[in-house]
Amino acid sequence: MTQIVRNLTRRKLRSFLTISGIVIGIVALTTMGALANNFNALLDGGAKYYAGYVPVADAASNGVTGGGVLPLSKQGDIASVSGVARVFPTIMVAARPGALQVVSFGVPDYIGSYDPEEDNYSALKTSFASGGNVTASGQIVLGSSFAREFNKKIGDTILLPVKSADATADFVQHSYTVVGVLEPTLTAPDTGAFVNLADAQQLFKEQLPVALQPTFDQTKYVAGFDVYGTPGTNLDQLADRINAQVSGVKAQRPSVIVQALKDGGALFTEITTAAALLALIIGGLAVINTMIMAVSERVREIGIKKAIGATTRAVMREFLLESSFIGLLGGIVGFGLGFAVTVLINASLPAAQGDIFLVTPGLAALCVGFALALGTLAGIIPAFRASRLDPVTALRAN
C-alpha cells in the first residue's frame, strides 16, 4: 500500500487529474443514482399501492386519476359485484388549486378523503409519527412532507386549500386541526393531507366550476372508489366484472397501472444510468492512459523487480493494485462529494418540492464497487504489458 501511494505521488498532477476523472464519474453516478432511487421509491410505493385494489372512476376517465364525478350510489352497485370485499369512496383535490407546477419529481400536494378502515385493506400501510386518525369534521392528518412544508404539528390549525396570489375574492379556505402526522412512505401519502369524506366532499364542490356549485349536492357525489377484493380474488378479473356489470364507471386493471409505473421507472433509470456511465467511461480511459504511462516510465523498475525474483503474476498484481487503488480512491471521494451534493440540494429545495435524491447503502456500495471494478479493469492491459516485459531489455532501458 505504501508503495502504491508513493508511486501515485511521483506524478502528483497526473494522479490528481486521473483520480478527478473517476471522481467526476462517481459524482454523476451518485447523484443520478440517487435521483433514480428517489423516483423509483415513489413508483415502487405507487406500484405496491395500486397492486392491491381496483380504482374505479368516471367512465370517461382513465380509471385511475379520476377527473370526473360519480354518484355515491354506485358504491352499492359495485359492492354487489362478485368478489368485492369493500368499496371506499374517494375524493382527491389539489391542495394548491391554481398553482402552476409543470415539472415535479413527486406527487403535488393534495387533500384526500380518508377512512381509517381502508388501511386494513390497503397494501401500502401507513403509520403515525405522532397523533392519530381523523374522527370528526374539521380534523386533518398530514403526510410527512406536507407537515414539514407547512411546519405543522399536532394541535396546530392549518388553512386549506392554499390560496394562490391570483385567487378570486370568493376563494374559500377552511381551518383544520392537525390530529395526526404520518411517517414518511417515500410515495404519495407524504405530500397528502387527509380529511373525512364529508369535508372532502365540501372541498370537491368548491373546486367545481362556479356555475355548477349552486345546484351540486356534494353529499351525493364522489370522485371515485377504491375497491378491494375478497381474499384470493384476481383483481384484474374483478375490474373486468365491474366494467361489465356497473354502468357509467371505469375500473382499471391493477396490472396495467403497475406495468405503466414500472415502465416509467425503468426508462428513468436507464437514462440516468447511461449519463453516469458515460462519465465513468471517460474516467476509465484516463486510468488506462495513466497506467500505460506509468508502465512506460517504470520499465527499468519492472526489470529490476523481475531480476530479483518477481514473477509475471507479481508484477501484474502490483499494477492492478495500483489502478484498483486509483479507482477505489476516486470512488470514495466521488461518492462523498456526490452524497454532499444530494444533501445540499435536498436541503435547498422548497419544502413543497420534497426531496429529489435518495442515497441508500446499496447506492454507496454500487458507486464505490463500480469505481473499484473500473480501476481494476482499466489496469488490466497496462499490467499485462508490464508483466510481459523481457527483464534483460527492461533492465537496460533508459
Added chain:
Amino acid sequence: MIQVEQLTKHYTQGKNVVRALDGVSLGIEKGEFIAVVGRSGSGKTTMLDALGLLLRPTGGRIVVDGTDTTRLSDDRKARLRVDKIGFIFQEYNLLPTLNAIENVMLPLQYARHPKGDREWARTLLAEVGLADRMRHRPDQLSGGEQQRVAIARSLVNRPSLVLGDEPTGAVDTETSDQLAAIMRRMNVQHGVTFVIVTHDIDLAAKADRIIRLKDGKVVADETAALEAVAV
C-alpha cells in the same frame, strides 16, 4: 553448485548472426569469488544474464543446485532467482520511491518462503556501513552508498550466488576499493558465491578465480595474478 555446459546465445542482427556466447562450459563451486573479464562485446554481460536465468540460451544448459534450468518457465526461473541468486548492477538500480531498508527488503516480498526479515536487512545494512542511512531514499545517498544498499539487497534472502554486473563501474577508485572489500567480506563471512563481471583490475585482483572471455568463448579460467589475464 552451478554447471554450465556448452552454453550458446546467438542474436540476429540483420543478416548476421552474433555469437554472444559460443559454447561456454564451466563449473562454479560454493563460496568462490570469481571475476569475469574481457573486452566489451566479449560476452561477459550475456553470460551473467544467462547465469541469472534472465535470458533463454540458444543452446546448452545451466544446472543450478541440481536443477536443470533449460526447460523451466519464466515464473519458475523467477522463483529460483529469488531463492538462490542475488544481483548487483552497475547503475545500482534501487527503486527511487523506497528508502534504503525498504529497497533491501524488496526481494523478500517476492519470495514464497522468505529467508530474511527486517532485522536481517538491518544487520546487512550495518555490515555495509549504512546503519545510520536506513531511512534515506536513493536520491539522498551517494553512488557508493547506493551500491552498498544494492549489495545488502542482493544478500537479504540468503542466496547461494550473487551476480555483479560492473558493480564498481560507476564509482570513484576509493569507493570502488571499499565496495570490493565489502563484497569480499560478504563472500567470506556468509559463504556466498560471487561472480563479478568487471573491467576494474583492482576488483578482479581480489578474486580467487578469473575467467576471461573473448568472442563468446572462455579463453582463460584460472586463479591467476591480474597481470596474467590483462583486462
